[in-house]
Amino acid sequence: MENDIRKIIKSDIELPIHYQNIVRKTLYECEHKDDNKLKNIIKIIGTVCACIIMTTGIVYGGYIVYEKIWKDPQQYSRDEYLSLVPNKEISQEEKVSYITEEQAKKNSLEILNKLGYENQTINRIELKRSYNSYSNAYYVVKTKYGYEEGLMISINAENGEFDHFEDMELKYKNVNPDEITEERAKQIGEEVYQKMGLKEGEYEFFSVEQQQQLFQEKSMNVWRVEFCKKQDGIFNENAAFGVVFIVEKNEVRIVSMGVRHDNNFQSDEVKITKEQAISIALEKEKEYSTQEIKEIVAELSIEKMNTFFYRLDNDVKNKYLKIDEISRKVWKVKIIHDNINTMNKFDRCYYIDSTTGEIIGGEFVTN
Amino acid sequence: MEELVEKAKEGNKEAFSQLFLELETDMYKIAKIRLCNESNVEDAVQETILEVFKSLKKLKNNEYFKTWVIRILINKCNKIYKKTKKEQYIENEEIISYSTNDVESKIDFFKLLEGLNYDEKLAITLYYLEDFSNSEISTILNEPISTIKNRIARARKKIEKRIGEKYNGK
Numbered sequence: 022m023e024n025d026i027r028k029i030i031k032s033d034i035e036l037p038i039h040y041q042n043i044v045r046k047t048l049y050e051c052e053h054k055d056d057n058k059l060k061n062i063i064k065i066i067g068t069v070c071a072c073i074i075m076t077t078g079i080v081y082g083g084y085i086v087y088e089k090i091w092k093d094p095q096q097y098s099r100d101e102y103l104s105l106v107p108n109k110e111i112s113q114e115e116k117v118s119y120i121t122e123e124q125a126k127k128n129s130l131e132i133l134n135k136l137g138y139e140n141q142t143i144n145r146i147e148l149k150r151s152y153n154s155y156s157n158a159y160y161v162v163k164t165k166y167g168y169e170e171g172l173m174i175s176i177n178a179e180n181g182e183f184d185h186f187e188d189m190e191l192k193y194k195n196v197n198p199d200e201i202t203e204e205r206a207k208q209i210g211e212e213v214y215q216k217m218g219l220k221e222g223e224y225e226f227f228s229v230e231q232q233q234q235l236f237q238e239k240s241m242n243v244w245r246v247e248f249c250k251k252q253d254g255i256f257n258e259n260a261a262f263g264v265v266f267i268v269e270k271n272e273v274r275i276v277s278m279g280v281r282h283d284n285n286f287q288s289d290e291v292k293i294t295k296e297q298a299i300s301i302a303l304e305k306e307k308e309y310s311t312q313e314i315k316e317i318v319a320e321l322s323i324e325k326m327n328t329f330f331y332r333l334d335n336d337v338k339n340k341y342l343k344i345d346e347i348s349r350k351v352w353k354v355k356i357i358h359d360n361i362n363t364m365n366k367f368d369r370c371y372y373i374d375s376t377t378g379e380i381i382g383g384e385f386v387t388n
Numbered sequence: 389m390e391e392l393v394e395k396a397k398e399g400n401k402e403a404f405s406q407l408f409l410e411l412e413t414d415m416y417k418i419a420k421i422r423l424c425n426e427s428n429v430e431d432a433v434q435e436t437i438l439e440v441f442k443s444l445k446k447l448k449n450n451e452y453f454k455t456w457v458i459r460i461l462i463n464k465c466n467k468i469y470k471k472t473k474k475e476q477y478i479e480n481e482e483i484i485s486y487s488t489n490d491v492e493s494k495i496d497f498f499k500l501l502e503g504l505n506y507d508e509k510l511a512i513t514l515y516y517l518e519d520f521s522n523s524e525i526s527t528i529l530n531e532p533i534s535t536i537k538n539r540i541a542r543a544r545k546k547i548e549k550r551i552g553e554k555y556n557g558k
Contacts, residue, residue, distance in 0.1 A: 051401065
């Protein structure tokens with residue numbers, strides 16, 4: 022009898038499609054935002070493309086044929102995928118090609134000095150495997166040993182460049198920030214940019230906003246200022262310098278700060294017009310919704326190719342998908358439906374490659 | 389799982405997703421024990437994923453990942469349950485009346501747990517679904533081991549009685 026109970030409790034159940042979508046949407050958001058930027062995620066409740074048949078990677082007809090950008094992702098089982106991911110242990114051979122611990126400490130102290138943290142000592146340093154496409158390893162350098170204590174800096178182990186800074190004590194303790202204006206916040210962001218010695222014009226001011234926190238309304242008086250690279254005249258949000266800070270008793274205190282890199286930007290000529298991009302998106306949208314369209318918004322942007330539509334259209338549950346990590350100039354076309362009388366609370370945004378007209382990614386948007 | 393947890397802690401977001409894709413069915417079952425409304429179940433699971441995403445680096449021992457996630461989930465469910473108690477009550481009534489008429493269908497996870505109170509359902513699910521020990525369940529629920537043991541034994545007895553009746557055509 023005990024075995025019967027165990028068997029039934031462990032038995033598979035049919036998960037509601039809405040539920041599965043919400044889990045995936047949440048994971049998608051986590052995969053594509055860092056935790057400081059994670060905005061309030063709105064739940065998906067909507068029709069699901071159970072019967073959608075679609076071919077991906079079609080180069081828009083009627084135009085000069087360019088090499089296809091989109092290629093179907095490689096699919097891996099969990100074990101296959103894990104075998105591809107490098108071990109977290111870093112071999113001696115690898116270490117030889119990295120900067121030394123001493124150099125990493127020196128670089129960290131220089132950065133701390135620039136920011137006004139003087140007379141700091143390094144009490145912990147670790148070399149860690151990096152799993153992004155920009156570098157293979159990084160040093161985590163800490164002024165205190167405990168995880169939730171002191172200042173933490175990460176340094177790219179390959180070139181010694183600054184990667185990320187966090188004041189762990191500010192992160193984990195309650196603070197009582199002063200109220201400041203948006204203009205003042207922007208000014209502070211620019212001052213930090215200069216202190217860090219970043220070249221003028223390397224990144225340009227992009228945004229200033231009060232930081233959003235998970236599960237809370239806006240966290241008042243915690244500010245985030247972002248500077249992005251402009252490429253082909255468009256802000257690339259994947260190549261950015263951002264700083265999060267508070268002002269407490271008139272003193273600026275940096276909560277976190279970091280650089281994002283995008284070495285995979287492919288610059289190509291814009292061949293697709295806005296109207297053509299909209300018509301490509303509308304054609305595809307017919308497969309997902311028959312609701313009346315309320316609004317269409319299209320703008321040129323730089324986005325990383327992703328598997329958003331591939332996941333919607335294919336049964337790839339529990340599969341790891343791997344695609345080329347490239348960013349392209351795309352038309353971001355948001356199609357907003359009049360969902361007032363339906364349960365559907367989300368819409369789709371299409372990334373239409375601005376050279377080839379292919380759909381190379383997308384995301385959910387809330388209406 | 390521990391290797392995936394380590395990779396997720398290092399910032400590998402595919403590993404993070406894989407962890408939750410592996411847990412999504414179990415999380416659904418556990419949340420559904422407390423919350424009848426699908427939308428509330430979705431909220432609880434979504435909030436759990438976000439909280440884990442935010443605090444994963446704070447998890448000191450990777451082998452406790454599942455225990456930790458389930459504890460967060462149970463807390464989220466309890467919080468939502470308290471907020472929506474009236475709504476849950478109404479839906480419970482509907483579900484019970486529906487299930488009673490459905491005598492011919494085979495016993496599945498939810499039917500098996502019918503007739504147990506929430507505490508019993510949760511304890512026996514954690515015991516058999518996750519293969520947690522009495523001591524682990526006691527840690528997750530923050531209750532004495534003896535209470536957990538008694539609860540599981542009581543739940544098992546009730547289920548055995550019911551399954552026995554069904555098999556014997558009573």
